[in-house]
Amino acid sequence: MGIKRLDELTAGTVLASDLKASDGRLLFKADTELEERHIELLKRVGVAEADVKADAGDLSDETVRDIEDYVRDFFLYVDPEFEPSLQMFRIALDLTGSAVASGWVLPDISDRRASDVEHMEDLFLRGMGSPDTIVKHETELASFPDIYFRIKEVLEDESASAERIAKVVSTDMSLAAKLIKLVNSPLYGFPQSIDSISRAVALVGAKELSTLALGISAINYFKDIPPELVDMKSFWRHSITCGIFAKILAGTQIGLSPERFFIAGLLHDVGRLILFKKLPYASTEAMLFARENSIPLVEAERSIMDFCHTDVSQPLLQSWKFPEGLSDMINYHHSPMEFPNPLEPAIIHVADNLTNAVEIAQGGMYVLPGIDVQAWEILGIKADPLLRDAVDQYHEQIDIIMNAFF
Template sequence: MQTVNIEDVQPGMILATDLKQGNRMLLPAGSVLTNKNIAVFKTQGIELVQVVPSGNSDPDEESIDRAFVYARDYFMFVNHDDPVIMHMFDVAVYKLALRLMDGWRMPTHDEQHVTALDDMRDLFFRDEGTIEDIVDAELKVASFPDIFFKVKEVVDDSKSTAENIAEVVGLDVGLSTQLLKLVNSPLYGFPSEINNLVRAVALIGGKELCTLALGLSTIGYFKDIPPELIDMRTFWMHSLTCGVFSKVIAEQVAGVVPEMMFTAGLLHDVGRLILFKKMPYSAVQAMLFARGNFIPLVEAEDVVLGFNHSQIARCMLEKWNFPPALTEIISSHHAPGKSEMKKEAGILQVADNLALAVGIADGGMYVLPGVDDEVWDLLEIDAESLKNIVDKYDFQIKEIFNTFFN
């Protein structure tokens, strides 16, 4: 935390603590400061502001050049004439250059490949089994945790109180603990600690808390993915990153529920996990094909399997009786223009690309699939607003990651 004189505060800085005047909240911790904020603070007589330290110094030219060469292959399939996409590329290069200055070694092309194991066995050969066959095979051996449906039942009851909802959520100690950690994280930035579920329901809302519970419950479902197929910590880090970006973007788009978008981001690749369980050999071959040919993973899946993880997700979520809106958003984020929920699916598409872009600096290995041109106008996102989105993400992600994985 760094204390800065109001005259030295610059737009883009991030508040490290809640800014109050007496008992009145002016701006919560985690907010990205704007010229308007700074002007208001001056009129209110604020003299000192606590901000998040800038951290590393800017990367040197050599590191930027190396990062530029490495990152550009991951942006082969995007619109290079789009200034927002190019700002996304700049973010990826900058973060990667900082990692290089810290001593991170870029993986070689060979190191990026996984080895397909000879003892992997798919449920079907290509063109033999359908998407529904794959999903039905999964449902025969496992069912979704019923805590979510218990929560949903009480939320849907118009007579339920915050106490009723909290009581049902509290039936799962692990889930309620994680929910409280999430509510107290920078994702919300409440000025004081929320120490019980009743207050969490009152502040966030029953349906919103239920949506968060759904996302957290689903993480617990997928615990038996073979580690030789995928590092689950890395998988969930990408998913969590997508969730944070989705919520940050949703907060600036009218008519969109941020909690739903966070959960959609968290679960956007859930179809891949079903493939790992039922079609492991083909799933690995699709990964190899995507990396070897530098094409988006979703396109590699279409080539290798004849379908992709978004289609698997739709079938699975429908059979699990997920909320239809959430199912629609998750399963259409690679083609938001065809979705019944264009705005929400567009947010998830942007968030997924941003998660892949910042993930390059952490060893991410998949080409960005790109963002439909009309999505930027639909969401009213330009290069400057994208910068603010990334700044908010940077402030939130470390603590939220610890909430999930420590």
């Protein structure tokens, strides 16, 4: 965020670039968080100024209040005294604070509204398309990628060898390339680099890798959604973020395979993609309705269309014969307690809320959909410091994982 004089530096300030003494000698590397003793040292060697990163401490009281009000508006559907909501609020405050300190301008109300829906045409007239008919129209029209079913087959075959799995996955070059990038990303954090699918199968596990491949091939199906309808990049960023959080949360539980949660998070809003394709006008109206009235998108969909994206994902995943456990997580992520075994959907539920919380500082427009107290409680974890740690990990992972996909 620019140059600061030595007397302006405080402990906790982070260097934006390498700090050198007047004779060119390197004192501290970029990204060093300065401590009191570092500052003392700088005084001794006579350094006059340092290039430092934005610090929320530079913000005026008024800006701080604006940020509080701005962020608070996204938390109107969660219990303000519930510990996890409060933690997510504080995380969102800090992230938004540093975004603003780095020059981000808080969007105003008219930004939330701006979107032109005039050119869109729905395939179904209101009241005429139920989730079932909409999905049927989609699945009859377009065939699902062949590779998906071949992966599904090996996934369901208990006796399938690692070799066979590697072979099936390798037949699709772009899929294989994405998988390689993913297993080399911090999502897995393997110390050595993995350069072949068979090596990936060996390290990640056959079932896990097939699940990952299955999810990625499902995503491929939606690559043709026109960008003017919805910003697909931010859609997938939201999905991947939810996947990362879901995987981390699943890691706190005993006996859950975290891969499945990454995929469930990745596809948790898949119903929205069908809505974009079939009801572009109505789904955009729902988005605007949600933004203008500060209500969760899922509620706005119900108001505008009489059903929501999980009502659509249900017949969709069924027609794809998507593995049941994964489908349940996706279909119940807004209502985990309605599912007989709520733990798995509850993880996606919490991850989705946390995703919305971190997106506030990135210009996210949608309020947190609401955290079900019971759903949180069955996770049996403490919000502090777990949520903050999860957000730190997310920051390390997100760009690299986005890069693996797009």
